[in-house]
Amino acid sequence: MSAKIIDGKATAQELKNEIKIEVDKITSGGSRPPALAVVLVGKDPASQIYVNNKRKACHALGIKSVEHLLDAATSEKNLMELVTALNNDNDIDGILVQLPLPKHIHEPHILEHINPLKDVDGFHPVNVGRLVANSTGLRPCTPAGILEMLKRSGQELSGKKVVVLGRSNIVGKPTATLLLHESCTVTICHSKTRHLNDITSRADIIIAAIGKPEFVTAEMVKPGAVVIDVGVNRTAKGVVGDVDFEGVKKVAGFISPVPGGVGPMTIAMLMYNTLKAYKGLSPSGH
Numbered sequence: 001m002s003a004k005i006i007d008g009k010a011t012a013q014e015l016k017n018e019i020k021i022e023v024d025k026i027t028s029g030g031s032r033p034p035a036l037a038v039v040l041v042g043k044d045p046a047s048q049i050y051v052n053n054k055r056k057a058c059h060a061l062g063i064k065s066v067e068h069l070l071d072a073a074t075s076e077k078n079l080m081e082l083v084t085a086l087n088n089d090n091d092i093d094g095i096l097v098q099l100p101l102p103k104h105i106h107e108p109h110i111l112e113h114i115n116p117l118k119d120v121d122g123f124h125p126v127n128v129g130r131l132v133a134n135s136t137g138l139r140p141c142t143p144a145g146i147l148e149m150l151k152r153s154g155q156e157l158s159g160k161k162v163v164v165l166g167r168s169n170i171v172g173k174p175t176a177t178l179l180l181h182e183s184c185t186v187t188i189c190h191s192k193t194r195h196l197n198d199i200t201s202r203a204d205i206i207i208a209a210i211g212k213p214e215f216v217t218a219e220m221v222k223p224g225a226v227v228i229d230v231g232v233n234r235t236a237k238g239v240v241g242d243v244d245f246e247g248v249k250k251v252a253g254f255i256s257p258v259p260g261g262v263g264p265m266t267i268a269m270l271m272y273n274t275l276k277a278y279k280g281l282s283p284s285g286h
């Protein structure tokens, strides 16, 4: 048996096409387009690539992209002032401060200063609370992208046994929470989990988000299971995920590749959140 591929790139394109239709409708009616402000402090190469990709996605969809590129030595006070200005700017719908920030800036101070209605990364404690409470709010992009991929590939989620590998605030925990709201029975595993293979091999769906190259092997996967690979690991043989793709695709029913899986969905969900912030949550009231 060979698993069906869950093509994140194609799914992301499908979602972006839907967003573009909505943005075109907005602008053809004479309103300003949704606008995303991206703040990058310093010149971390990976962050620069992410910011470039976000800019390209905005341009392709007609979303306005405003970039603030700050020196690595920028003080926390200056960054706070910029966030205040963006919070107060009625022509900005979404604010994204690219992480990681330089060591002298306390990340939670900055993230908690962003207006939750413009928090398109979904990291503000208000949005974390809304996620847990399953009430309206902006959801973090990678977990929301994973859920969208599962749904659009036709997976029935209610009642399914899900194992999430990883308990980070940006991937593991919010993904587990979203799937709990879909009525899955969710187990979260981490570095102290014992008998991991026994747990994963009973799962209908495995979400691998641990940051360890090709960690999930065929023996850990139940035949026919759905495997979503979140990992992005730079190795000598290029970028690989947390799943041994070649081995696991022989037993799984569905599998998402790296690259071309969760990564493109994350950017598409950022565009979705920017549109959502514009439509429902923008203080300018259009």
Ligand code: NAP
Pocket: 142, 165, 166, 167, 168, 169, 170, 171, 172, 189, 190, 191, 192, 193, 196, 209, 210, 211, 212, 230, 231, 232, 233, 262, 263, 266
């Ligand atoms: P992270 O903050 O480093 O968290 C990793 C998690 O994996 C931790 O909870 C850790 O457990 C757990 N873990 C480590 N070794 C383990 C093991 N042997 N068995 C079980 N669990 C183990 O990483 P992250 O930010 O969540 O990211 C995870 C991966 O996803 C990375 O490769 C990252 O690059 C990728 N990622 C991709 C996207 C995308 O858009 N495609 C977005 C975000 C992240 P402890 O808590 O016990 O330490």
